[in-house]
């Protein structure tokens with residue numbers, strides 16, 4: 602059975618079939634009629650998709666960011682599940698799986714919202730989805746046939762990616778027997794999870810709102826004071842990485858404010874960690890994951906005693922969860938030796 606993972610984050614949507622991965626910003630916008638249908642230069646086209654779903658046309662990802670007049674971008678979990686999740690997930694899946702081939706899908710939720718929304722997510726994805734994909738001036742009818750859905754807490758994707766091989770068998774037997782804490786720092790949320798001998802610990806699992814968006818919001822405010830222009834936070838990634846931004850022709854240096862807010866954010870994550878894991882002083886190792894995990898690793902590392910590692914198995918740290926989802930699918934749906942859950946849905 603074909604397997605695909607989709608990780609719909611507040612910052613980025615990622616999808617993978619285990620071979621290829623796609624990643625685009627989690628933004629949904631109204632499709633705009635194009636006056637000019639030709640590309641004049643053969644440069645790279647924008648990441649994202651143009652889809653028609655249930656008779657309505659949408660721009661998704663970077664395409665929506667740059668072309669849609671009306672854009673939806675949310676930092677609210679209930680709104681994400683109700684409005685954007687389906688479109689973002691379908692946009693991701695159509696890029697990695699063929700039409701009409703039945704597939705099993707693995708997706709995730711922040712640990713703190715897992716129980717509340719997991720059934721809704723499954724229902725949203727199950728069954729046949731008829732859509733039109735618009736690409737290079739052409740329309741392609743696509744039917745996505747979702748056979749089964751498994752929803753897991755998001756940071757488990759990263760853990761599975763670290764512990765398992767691509768075929769769903771265990772790679773790091775020794776680590777799997779240990780007690781591991783995972784911190785997945787995303788755009789909006791930071792997820793804390795503790796896992797001992799692959800058993801989930803409810804006590805050590807929590808979702809906080811301390812994501813990278815906090816830092817971006819602060820930088821955007823500073824920028825507004827300096828330039829008088831309101832820059833949307835999802836347009837700040839590249840500027841923050843480079844340490845400077847051009848607004849209406851003037852160059853602004855944001856390296857210092859970045860340094861300051863990143864180290865404050867790192868301190869907030871570490872203090873949340875100490876509070877949430879106050880009884881879990883016997884952790885063998887802490888794994889840092891998510892796109893924010895990479896950005897904050899150098900700041901967090903000196904603040905933590907004991908072993909701490911950055912999950913670096915992928916070229917892009919944001920992809921660890923979705924790559925782990927596919928591995929988990931192979932383990933869960935295909936079944937591996939000793940997997941008693943293999944026949945459950």
Ligand SMILES: Nc1ncnc2c1ncn2[C@@H]1O[C@H](COP(=O)(O)OP(=O)(O)OP(=O)(O)O)[C@@H](O)[C@H]1O
Nearest residue numbers: 610611612613787788789790813838891892893919
């Ligand atoms: N090339 C990059 N472009 C943009 N952001 C990047 C890049 N590399 C790392 N990042 C960091 O990754 C963060 C997003 O991480 P990630 O994709 O894990 O979040 P998310 O899953 O969308 O959010 P959440 O888990 O809160 O829903 C950004 O805020 C940024 O700090």
Ligand SMILES: [Mg+2]
Nearest residue numbers: 610755787891
């Ligand atoms: Mg995430």
